[in-house]
Amino acid sequence: MNKAAFSALAVMIAAGLAVTVDAQARERSVNERQSNQRERVVAGARSGALTRPETRQLNREARGIERKEQVFRSDGQFSRGERREVQRDLNRHSRNIHQTRTDHDRRDWGHSRGVAQSARGWHGGRDWGHDRGFQRHGARSGNIDRLQQRQQAQIRLGVRNGSLTPPEARRLRGEQREIAALERSYRADGVLTRSERRDLRGELQDANRHIYNQAHDDDRRYVR
Numbered sequence: 001m002n003k004a005a006f007s008a009l010a011v012m013i014a015a016g017l018a019v020t021v022d023a024q025a026r027e028r029s030v031n032e033r034q035s036n037q038r039e040r041v042v043a044g045a046r047s048g049a050l051t052r053p054e055t056r057q058l059n060r061e062a063r064g065i066e067r068k069e070q071v072f073r074s075d076g077q078f079s080r081g082e083r084r085e086v087q088r089d090l091n092r093h094s095r096n097i098h099q100t101r102t103d104h105d106r107r108d109w110g111h112s113r114g115v116a117q118s119a120r121g122w123h124g125g126r127d128w129g130h131d132r133g134f135q136r137h138g139a140r141s142g143n144i145d146r147l148q149q150r151q152q153a154q155i156r157l158g159v160r161n162g163s164l165t166p167p168e169a170r171r172l173r174g175e176q177r178e179i180a181a182l183e184r185s186y187r188a189d190g191v192l193t194r195s196e197r198r199d200l201r202g203e204l205q206d207a208n209r210h211i212y213n214q215a216h217d218d219d220r221r222y223v224r
Helices: 003-047 052-073 080-101 109-122 128-161 166-187 194-215
Strands: none
Touching: 003 052, 003 080, 003 166, 052 080, 052 166, 052 194, 128 166, 128 194, 166 194
16 A cells, blocks of 8 residues: 555544544533433422422423434434434523522422421321321332332343344433433422322333333344
8 A cells, every 4th residue: 555545544544533533522412411401400409499390390391302312313313403403402401490490489498397397296206197108108119119120120131132232222221310310309308299209100101111112123233
């Protein structure tokens, strides 16, 4: 190979590597922004800066962006225009998080603690109704935890037997992280309401369907 041809080949290889690195950087940018925004919502819910309705609305908005991204990626491509649209949605979501966290609506933590303390005092230091409610709540929470553990096990099995390709597994695990972040934001004040539990069950049902569909489609990883 003469010197000119070698130089041309080197330029082509360098250009290809630059494109790959640039694509990976853009990919990290979307994922990191989504992760950062989830943590901002969790922090706002934990501090009381976000009320329950505000937290639910922001989480629904984040899930909508995630679903749009999944639709865009469903053909195995994520074009520049699609990525730009997702970035615009993330910009809007970021502004909404900031505006909602800095408005004057706050969850009254002091009032909640005061009610709990009054209840314990009224029942002679032990709130039996609260204890029974906590046991029922714990059982329901355990059911959600079991569903999450089962789905994570299904994803691991799909990776091992080849029914899930690496991109499919990444998307499904990303969905599991989204549900875990949603649950953390709901539990930030120590209470998981019926409507929040219903939201989580709905998300887990969707995730279960996604796992089944991905594991039974025609995309398979070759396993020796």
